[in-house]
Amino acid sequence: MTAPNTAKAELRRQVRERLRSVTREELATWSDLLVSRLQAQTELWATPGTVALFGGLRNEPDLITQFLPWLRSQGWRTLLFAVEGVSLSPYEVTGPEDLKRGPLGVWEPVTEGRNTVSLADLTLILVPGLAFSSQDGTRLGRGGGYYDRLLSAPSVTARRLGIAFEAQVFPEIPHESHDARVKSLLTEQKTRHW
Secondary structure: OOOHHHHHHHHHHHHHHHHHOOOHHHHHHHHHHHHHHHHOOHHHHOOOOEEEOOOOOOOOOOOOOOHHHHHHHOOOEEEEEEEEOOEEEEEEOOOHHHEEEOOOOOEEEOOOOOOOOOHHHOOEEEEOOOEEEOOOOEEEOOOOOHHHHHHHOOOOOOEEEEEOOHHHEEOOOOOOOOOOEOOEEEOOOOEEEO
16 A cells, blocks of 8 residues: 555646646636636625635636636635745735735735734635545645645634646545545536535
8 A cells, every 4th residue: 555645746746747738728718617617606605705715826727817806896805825934824915916926936915014814704715736536525735734734723614615627636635634625626617515
């Protein structure tokens, strides 16, 4: 039997290779479809709250350009996480002008002169992952453990919605007890609930 860390490293390599083979145009098409499917989840957006977004990597859906302004127009408060040490800290953002590239290459909020938002205030967290299990929502991150630590914090009671491309969905994901799961996953093709 393969050790979980070895199996995770191999799956990360496979997923990265799979996504590298997809053209930018195809990724953009998938992203547009995914955002349209997200916007069509009317029951999700019916009562405005506070939503945490992510983005910035080539192989991730673009949740910033069109989706962030759309959310704000629906009355939602929008946040992105800043990497602070080994933790993720939420800050409110109103548009691309509030963002910068962080050390990991992802979009992070400009934090100077801003206060963090309490994790308890989050209503919904859109959760990224390198891969997700189609059987139970197990998530494979990029290896830093940031979202695993965030989602295990006692003050985080927000709904979790995994966001990925269908090419990132696998029947099974190697996991350990500390690995986070999501109860729902939305891709450009379908929505799964567990």
